[in-house]
Amino acid sequence: MSTPTTASVGLSECTTPRARRPEKPSPDFPLFPHQTGRWAKKIRGRLHYFGPWNDPSGALAKYLAQRDDLHAGRKPRPPVRDLTVEHLTQRFLASKRRYIETGELSPRTLRDYCATCEQVVRHFGRQRLVSDLMPEDFEPLRAELARTRGPVALGNAIQRVRTLFAYAFDQAWLERPIRYGSGFDKPSRKTLRLHRQRQQAAHGRRMFQATELRMLIDTAGMPLKAMLLLAINCGYGQSDIAQLPESALDFDRGWISFPRPKTGVERRCPLWPETVAALRESLSCRPQAQCPADRSLVFLTTFGRRWVRCTANGHPDDAIAKLFSKRMAALGLKRPGLNFYALRHTFETIAGETRDQVAVDAIMGHAREDMASLYREHISDARLNAVVDQVRRWVFATPQQKAS
DNA sequence: CTGAGCCTTTGCAGTAAAGA
């Protein structure tokens, strides 16, 4: 029990700047009364404060709790009991930001984590203790997340929430993992399958007709025509195209060799004569690169920028998709789901008719980590040619040829 | 004033890599 004077003395000492410095409670008390009115200690050359003069025992407790971390040069961890939802999100995001600095995390992913953290703090309240969260708390959160999301996005969001609280346990800020209960599961595979089917029924298949493709290719202007041909010849997506360096092109032999940026998987593909011609023409009128690093790129916008770029906060700005969508509208071909990426789907579908899925995957740059691919060192040029020829015949077949 | 081109924001959908 504290003496009756402690509170009153403490109060006056805190409020009057001229208060007299207190004595140490005992000779071996590790802290000294700093002139700012707080108990302090110098550790590793830095002054640390542990609480007001009028609360020496509290200051001592705080010092003992943080001592090991401070002496080791670490930031002291919060006491487990006091870890609030807001505090956790701040630390979690700070940790992820460090990964951004080393290039180990994309800004886009961080942005998703930020949004998740904001929603979690809004839902549970800043001051809510993490250790206090129980399964019945997560069911309403899931309901809220589901209000604006479909099954896929809901699953992603739930996963991010789990990642957040898993981090708290991994950091040893919790004595045991958070229990979410069964009301916080990700949507089941069945739900996802049904959802996909409904989407397909609503939007139709993401496939072009050969006539539509020819119309697009014939009427497109110059870099777009080359892009279209690359997409349907090799299954290239927008980001592949935007990052394609000139060195990937071998016009003499008619091959393109460019590891997929997304996966780093090696990828080679024979080029159609039409594609070679379009690429040659496109290169001949390529604008000057605005940034020296982009000088080697095959495609640049009128302003010498990359066609697909990351904006400051990690969002892709995809000029190819926009230009494409404009062309589609102009030709009266626009329908939902029929975007530039659908060219890649079309390639895969038509190419699959060769029944050589391995060769198709190799061209698409799909990483297949099964045992067969590990043992399969090389796919012959003939197989790749067969796949590409199949698609070329399909695209350029005139109705008469089809009939014959 | 208008449209082109660029930039930013929001949010859903889907895929790949790593880990257990």
Added chain:
DNA sequence: TCTTTACTGCAAAGGCTCAG
């Protein structure tokens, strides 16, 4: 093989700037 973690793709809307 299943789960967790991370990344990529797609759509749409609104704002800004600048040349014609």
